[in-house]
Amino acid sequence: MTTSASIPAGSGSATVGHGTVTDRLIDANQQYASAFTDPGMDARPVLHVAVVACMDARLDLHAALGLELGDCHTIRNAGGVVTDDVIRSLTISQRALGTRSVVLIHHTNCGLEALTEEFRHDLEMEVGQRPAWAVEAFRDVDQDVRQSMQRVRTSPFLLHTDDVRGFVFDVKTGLLREIDPA
Secondary structure, three states: OOOOOOOOOOOOOEEEOOEEEEEEEHHHHHHHHHHOOOOOOOOOOOOOOOEEEEEOOOOOHHHHHHHOOEEEEEEEEEEHHHHHHHHHHHHHHHHHHOOEEEEEEEEEEOOOHHOOOOOHHHHHHHHHOOOOOOOOOOOOOOHHHHHHHHHHOOOOOOOOOOEEEEEEEHHHHHHEEEEOOO
């Protein structure tokens, strides 16, 4: 597994060497594009599956699930929770692009386990405006996976809710543990 661990951890600075992290990413894209060939795919996932997962940088979903480019739709957010925007993406994925299965992946040691909805209040005090979104913090990752499965299964917008499965990814072992929806 390759990581960017060689990048010095500064004092919150987004600079690397003589440029920013974004400059580094743009340089990497130039190298990528120089060898890029159009794979000839469309937006429909080959495996007809959408994966909803946490945005945590420790989760390499394609490697962990044995996926290749074009196999799935990947929807990520803080916690991997099923929010209105996730339902929006899943609805488009299913109704316009042919997915039939949904895999939900939360993980151990998630940052949302350390937050509360008080985070929204703190933001309001700092910036003078309360966020319209919920933090969706949780204490029990298994229960949050169950809640996410239930939100998918009961959405009136989704056509395919019979193949919805939820998992917890262990960030120490790399293993998935399936969660019983009951």
